[in-house]
Amino acid sequence: MEMEDTIAAISTPIGVGGIGIVRMSGSKSQEILNRIFRTKSGKQLTGLEDRRFYYGHIVDGQGQVIDEVLVVVMKAPHSYTKEDVVEIHCHGGIIPLRQILKLVIECGARLAQPGEFTKRAFLNGRIDLAQAEGIMELIYSQTEIQARASIKHMEGALSEKIRGIRGKLLNVMAHIEVTIDYPEEDIEELPRENYLQDLDEVMKEIDYLLSTAEQGKIIRHGIKVVIVGKPNVGKSSLLNALLKENRAIVTDIPGTTRDVIEESLNINGLLVRILDTAGIRETTDIVEELGVERSRKSIEEADLVLWVLDASRPFDDEDKRIMAEIADKKVIAVVNKIDKPIVLDLNDIELNVPVIRASMILNKGIEDIERCIYDAVMEGKVESDDGIFITNLRHQEALMRAKEHVVEAMKALEGGIPVDLVSIDIREACDALGAITGEAVTEDLIEKIFSEFCVGK
Ligand SMILES: Nc1nc2c(ncn2[C@@H]2O[C@H](COP(=O)(O)OP(=O)(O)OP(=O)(O)O)[C@@H](O)[C@H]2O)c(=O)[nH]1
Ligand SMILES: [Mg+2]
Known part of the structure; x- marks a missing residue:
């Protein structure tokens, strides 16, 4: 069987680094190590102690030294996968890593599939599915906030919550089913209000988790901020100032x-994808016109618009037209070039939005803009009571499914529908929650989830 194979992979990124790690998991991993590991004086060591580093060489079949290494054996069940795990810490160059991987495969290991180590940790019961997904989220985190949320998942805080909710549902279901299955026992059917009360509590907890999903999405995927304005107001200068590098071309023309420039920023741990766009105006230049079209499309997709105005020029029809186009978006107005004599009348800005005075030339207002972006998006909500956020669409959908069934069950109870029908919905709700932690999942779903993991984890 697949699970009986000993698997191997390079667990560190491919590139150049001080050290790299080849990892094996499975019952043959120690035996394979014994065949290729020697002390520096060429002695074969067997029976390596659990969780102790040994220094020596990896040698091939001809006794040729491949690399100087440290090796460690972690015996089942005290390892990442709960199986025997061996790590070979070699030099972090692609050649030694590949040669060592090739050697262990020649000695009987099989190349691990993406996420297979973590899949084994899940199948062997060391972690649940939400925790496994948390590990992947942590690995892919680009900001501190993302990392913090994923650690909560990895450590099982979300799973614990889900299990608590599911436990309550199972209780209700057990009570209903016992009255159905053993009618002769004359077990008293609880008043429907009791069930309703329990289900109402469950609903509140599901609703709370779902309410974190909007923030969760921002944490996981970041937000899209689009810089717009008429030509020459300093949009590209603003992009460069936020990035602290000369990314976009700036001229007085x-x-x-002409095109959309997209970059990533980290504002206080918030992942921001920032787009500089072509200045919006009527034009007969075909290339510029295509650029303007792209600017408009970017506005549609923006979570937040940075609307740049020129303080040294009067508010004109071009500004007015742009104002109309962004009226239903979340907007921050940046009044740039305040180092010049001010001509712009702020009263012309009819949108009820924050206004920041800035000068890209003097590097003024940048921090205010960053703070304003952060506040506009986070709205003080990010410190949730317990730091748990639903960041994963799969979890969100499962919670929504669970909620639908709880609503149905409550309606049925209120409508006097027989309790055996009510219990069907409660069971469905339990299954939906169980899909989050992996207690109720199909083989196919497990395959799908782990296939999206990276190799070596
Ligand atoms: N005095 C002054 N000039 C600025 C300021 N910010 C930008 N500029 C100048 O304004 C001109 C236009 O700047 P850009 O950043 O290219 O403006 P833009 O909005 O990207 O222009 P387009 O790409 O043409 O739409 C350049 O000459 C900049 O040096 C500022 O705060 N003060
Ligand atoms: Mg520009």
């Missing part, structure tokens, strides 16, 4: 930026 209106219509300099």
